[in-house]
Amino acid sequence: MRNVLITGGAGFIGSNLADQLVRIGCNVRIFDNFSTGRGEFLETSNADVRRGDLLGDVDELRSAMAGIDTVFHLAANADVRDGWNNPDRDAYQNVIATLNVANAAAVEGVIDFVFSSTGSIYGEAEIFPTPENVAIPTQTSLYGASKIAAEGFLAAYAHAKKLRVTAFRFVSVLGPRYSHGHVIDFVRQLAKDPSKLHILGDGNQRKSYMHVEDCVRALIDIRSDSGFDVFNLGTPEFSTVNSSARWIASVMGLDPDITYSGGDRGWIGDNPLILLDVDKAKLAGWTTQRSIESSVKDTVKWILENDWIL
Amino acid sequence: MRNVLITGGAGFIGSNLADQLVRIGCNVRIFDNFSTGRGEFLETSNADVRRGDLLGDVDELRSAMAGIDTVFHLAANADVRDGWNNPDRDAYQNVIATLNVANAAAVEGVIDFVFSSTGSIYGEAEIFPTPENVAIPTQTSLYGASKIAAEGFLAAYAHAKKLRVTAFRFVSVLGPRYSHGHVIDFVRQLAKDPSKLHILGDGNQRKSYMHVEDCVRALIDIRSDSGFDVFNLGTPEFSTVNSSARWIASVMGLDPDITYSGGDRGWIGDNPLILLDVDKAKLAGWTTQRSIESSVKDTVKWILENDWIL
Numbered sequence: 303m304r305n306v307l308i309t310g311g312a313g314f315i316g317s318n319l320a321d322q323l324v325r326i327g328c329n330v331r332i333f334d335n336f337s338t339g340r341g342e343f344l345e346t347s348n349a350d351v352r353r354g355d356l357l358g359d360v361d362e363l364r365s366a367m368a369g370i371d372t373v374f375h376l377a378a379n380a381d382v383r384d385g386w387n388n389p390d391r392d393a394y395q396n397v398i399a400t401l402n403v404a405n406a407a408a409v410e411g412v413i414d415f416v417f418s419s420t421g422s423i424y425g426e427a428e429i430f431p432t433p434e435n436v437a438i439p440t441q442t443s444l445y446g447a448s449k450i451a452a453e454g455f456l457a458a459y460a461h462a463k464k465l466r467v468t469a470f471r472f473v474s475v476l477g478p479r480y481s482h483g484h485v486i487d488f489v490r491q492l493a494k495d496p497s498k499l500h501i502l503g504d505g506n507q508r509k510s511y512m513h514v515e516d517c518v519r520a521l522i523d524i525r526s527d528s529g530f531d532v533f534n535l536g537t538p539e540f541s542t543v544n545s546s547a548r549w550i551a552s553v554m555g556l557d558p559d560i561t562y563s564g565g566d567r568g569w570i571g572d573n574p575l576i577l578l579d580v581d582k583a584k585l586a587g588w589t590t591q592r593s594i595e596s597s598v599k600d601t602v603k604w605i606l607e608n609d610w611i612l
Numbered sequence: 613m614r615n616v617l618i619t620g621g622a623g624f625i626g627s628n629l630a631d632q633l634v635r636i637g638c639n640v641r642i643f644d645n646f647s648t649g650r651g652e653f654l655e656t657s658n659a660d661v662r663r664g665d666l667l668g669d670v671d672e673l674r675s676a677m678a679g680i681d682t683v684f685h686l687a688a689n690a691d692v693r694d695g696w697n698n699p700d701r702d703a704y705q706n707v708i709a710t711l712n713v714a715n716a717a718a719v720e721g722v723i724d725f726v727f728s729s730t731g732s733i734y735g736e737a738e739i740f741p742t743p744e745n746v747a748i749p750t751q752t753s754l755y756g757a758s759k760i761a762a763e764g765f766l767a768a769y770a771h772a773k774k775l776r777v778t779a780f781r782f783v784s785v786l787g788p789r790y791s792h793g794h795v796i797d798f799v800r801q802l803a804k805d806p807s808k809l810h811i812l813g814d815g816n817q818r819k820s821y822m823h824v825e826d827c828v829r830a831l832i833d834i835r836s837d838s839g840f841d842v843f844n845l846g847t848p849e850f851s852t853v854n855s856s857a858r859w860i861a862s863v864m865g866l867d868p869d870i871t872y873s874g875g876d877r878g879w880i881g882d883n884p885l886i887l888l889d890v891d892k893a894k895l896a897g898w899t900t901q902r903s904i905e906s907s908v909k910d911t912v913k914w915i916l917e918n919d920w921i922l
Contacts, residue, residue, distance in 0.1 A: 386772060393711050397761065401703050425767075437745040440840055441764040442771040451707065451761030454751040457735075461752040462696060462880050530750055570772050 303414070303522075307331045307370045309356060309403055310377030311349065312339025314479045315418065318514045319374060319521055320347040326522070333366045334377065335359075342610075343479050356399035363402060367410035374416045374521060375403045378449075381482065382422060383569045385444035392448035400452040408464035416521055417469040419453050421510075421536065421578050422446035422571075424471075431579035434471070434532050443571030453532065460529035468526040473536035473578060476597040477514035478604040481611055484543060485601050488550045490612050492558060499551070499558040502568030505544040508575045510536040513592035513600065524586045533586065534578035541594045543568075549595055553602040613724065613832075617641045617680045619666060619713055620687030621659065622649025624789045625728065628824045629684060629831055630657040636832070643676045644687065645669075652920075653789050666709035673712060677720035684726045684831060685713045688759075691792065692732060693879045695754035702758035710762040718774035726831055727779040729763050731820075731846065731888050732756035732881075734781075741889035744781070744842050753881030763842065770839035778836040783846035783886060786907040787824035788914040791921055794853060795911050798860045800922050802868060809861070809868040812878030815854040818885045820846040823902035823910065834896045843896065844888040851904045853878075859905055863912040 306323055310316040311332030316339070323330050330349040335356070344351060354362040356377055367373070379395040400417070407415055424432050425442040441447040453469050460467040474483055491499055512535060520535050544560075551558055566574045580590075592600075605611060616633055620626040621642030626649070633640050640659040645666070654661060664672040666687055677683070689705040710727070717725055734742050735752040751757040763779050770777040784793055801809055822845060830845050854870075861868055876884045890900075902910075915921060 385768075389715055390708070390711060393708055393765065397707060398700070398703055401700060405699055425771075435747040438748055438760075440771070441767040444765060444768045447761070447764035447768045450748075450764050451757070454757035454760050455703065455754060457751040458695075458754045458757045458881065461735075461750070571768065 303328060303372045305329045305370050306372045306374060307333060307366055308374045308376060309333045310339060312336055312341065312344055313376060314481055315475055315514055315517060316376045317343035317347060317479055318477070319518045320344070320349050322518050322522065324348055331366060331370065333363060338481070356402050357394060360402055360406070364406040364410065367406045367412060370410065370412050372414040372416065373403065373407050373412050375400060376418045378418065382443055382445040382571060386570065389444060392444040396448035397451045397455070401455055404456060404459050404465060408459060413466055414525060415456060415465040415467045417452065417456055417467060419449045419469045419471045419532070420446060421471050421473050421534065421576050423450040426573060430575060431538070431577045433579040434534055434582055442573070457530040466526055467530045468524060469532040470520060471532060471534045471578065472517065473510040473512050473576060475514050475517050476511050476601040480601045480604065484546065485550060485598060486605060486611070488547055489554070489602060489605050492551065492554055492556055493612060496556045497558055498561065499547060500561050500563070501543055501547060502563045503543065503565055503572065504562050505542060505547065505560070506566065507543050507568060507572065508540040508577070509543070510540045510577050511594045511597055512536050512590060513597040516590040516592055520583060520588045524583060524588055533583045534580050535583055536578040536580055537590045537594055538580060539594055540575070540577045546598050549598045550602050553599050554606070613638060613682045615639045615680050616682045616684060617643060617676055618684045618686060619643045620649060622646055622651065622654055623686060624791055625785055625824055625827060626686045627653035627657065627789055628787070629828045630654070630659050632828050632832065634658055641676060641680065643673060648791070666712050667704060670712055670716070674716040674720065677716045677722055680720065680722050682724040682726065683713065683717050683722050685710060686728045688728065692753055692755040692881060696880065699754060702754040706758035707761045707765070711765055714766060714769050714775060718769060723776055724835060725766060725775040725777045727762065727766055727777060729759045729779045729781045729842070730756060731781050731783050731844065731886055733760040736883060740885060741848070741887045743889040744844055744892055752883070767840040776836055777840045778834060779842040780830060781842060781844045781888065782827065783820040783822050783888060785824050785827050786821050786911040790911045790914065794856065795860060795908060796915060796921070798857055799864070799912060799915050802861065802864055802866055803922060806866050807868055808871065809857060810871050810873070811853055811857060812873045813853065813875055813882065814872050815852065815857065815870070817853045817877060817882065818850040818887070819853070820850045820887050821904045821907055822846050822900060823907040826900040826902055830893060830898045834893060834898055843893045844890050845893055846888040846890055847900045847904055848890060849904055850885070850887045856908050859908045860912050863909050864916070
């Protein structure tokens with residue numbers, strides 16, 4: 303791995319990955335439409351930045367693949383909650399866009415294709431922690447459906463020997479440059495009114511999270527041996543939304559009154575429990591180094607130091 | 613079930629389904645772009661036929677949903693072999709088109725959504741006969757990837773209580789109006805030169821097939837109890853491509869010399885063995901009534917009587 307392309311490289315995970323790849327001596331090219339990516343995140347990476355859209359700028363995408371040996375395809379719609387307001391969006395931005403990247407990579411002779419999938423593909427899992435090889439899950443969100451769909455198309459590319467694919471099913475990722483999800487929602491609420499916090503659901507949803515440093519290390523270090531392989535990534539623990547709210551308030555020095563929308567899930571397709579079995583990634587030599595509590599607190603500190611993100 | 617819409621209703625399975633639904637007293641509407649559907653197949657059905665494309669004519673599709681209680685979504689690209697010449701086609705015709713149908717159905721208050729998936733979603737299965745609840749399979753074709761992708765999006769629709777979805781994973785279907793696959797390929801070769809037959813692969817590929825009468829009965833009789841449910845459909849037996857070639861030649865009264873392209877599969881993504889566990893469909897009261905041999909022979913007879921299809 304020497305010449306790499308990161309789609310979504312101006313985003314939260316992508317820009318952290320870019321920084322680390324530059325640090326270890328890679329030539330980093332970024333392809334991003336800056337719909338949610340930010341120029342501020344690229345000030346440190348010294349990357350070759352190409353502005354382009356994976357759906358609209360297919361020729362530019364193909365040009366950007368020239369000389370690349372490893373593609374990290376991170377660009378995606380990552381807004382799980384809003385799926386039903388735009389029922390086509392996940393299919394285009396997460397499936398068709400992935401096919402465009404895979405096509406361009408295969409035609410240009412890229413070897414390794416690294417894909418950011420999601421733990422959401424397990425829907426309402428029946429086994430916890432959830433391993434990679436569960437029975438075909440019933441999808442509960444358009445987002446999860448779009449990501450397992452993209453995995454399937456990439457597996458077909460691998461089977462046809464057009465690419466070597468490593469897919470990672472993430473839990474939610476936290477850390478510097480984090481810009482959407484419950485932590486920023488809570489900080490935003492508390493910045494507006496420090497006396498109260500409203501939580502979607504009953505606050506007992508149990509979720510695993512992972513620090514972006516741990517995530518990036520996996521993306522760089524773990525590779526499929528052969529055609530297509532998939533690895534869960536997450537901390538081997540979970541926290542409740544209520545615990546997370548307390549950690550966030552404590553970093554901000556606040557003690558808000560908490561109210562709840564009620565129910566055991568925050569929105570249609572939300573999961574009351576997410577905890578992934580990460581033994582397969584551990585066997586590949588990877589392990590998380592940051593706890594959920596330290597990840598949440600680190601995220602809040604970064605948001606407060608970079609309050610333009612609010 | 614009284615007012616039904618069949619997408620792809622001018623096709624092989626769709627038109628057989630339309631005939632049977634009319635026979636049992638349903639009002640049948642058909643939405644078809646006639647890319648592979650044929651007007652000849654609709655002469656007997658007395659259906660309300662709307663010509664339209666699921667990708668291009670979304671307004672017409674929505675109009676066609678008015679008053680419908682059950683949608684049978686059969687329209688699809690069904691050419692598994694040719695996927696790599698058009699690597700986007702399965703994604704658009706089988707995923708985006710399915711989302712368009714699901715959107716239109718949900719908005720218009722359709723209750724039941726019946727979806728034609730495929731046994732190809734199991735890729736190279738490790739368990740035979742293959743049950744519905746195997747571990748998440750690794751896709752081996754763009755076609756299989758597109759069908760499991762569509763299943764996932766439909767499951768999300770069901771989870772959000774927008775539709776009740778019954779998905780069927782078919783083996784290959786044979787019978788009157790059959791118009792693509794190895795049987796017609798072999799008849800076509802033998803019609804051109806009765807003395808020889810060329811088989812892709814080594815002829816030992818073992819596949820299950822099903823007669824369209826058996827398929828249609830399942831589509832009409834089996835329904836998901838709740839949100840999303842999926843059923844394998846196929847005969848509980850398999851035949852080799854070589855056996856099938858012998859049956860075809862015998863109906864045609866021929867004894868051709870057979871040559872082989874070699875290898876244990878006919879094309880990239882072909883599977884050496886397909887045999888589905890159909891116990892779940894049996895528990896729902898369904899069973900096949902036609903053997904593979906009788907299905908192959910019935911297909912050849914229909915082709916010979918309708919040789920315009922060649």
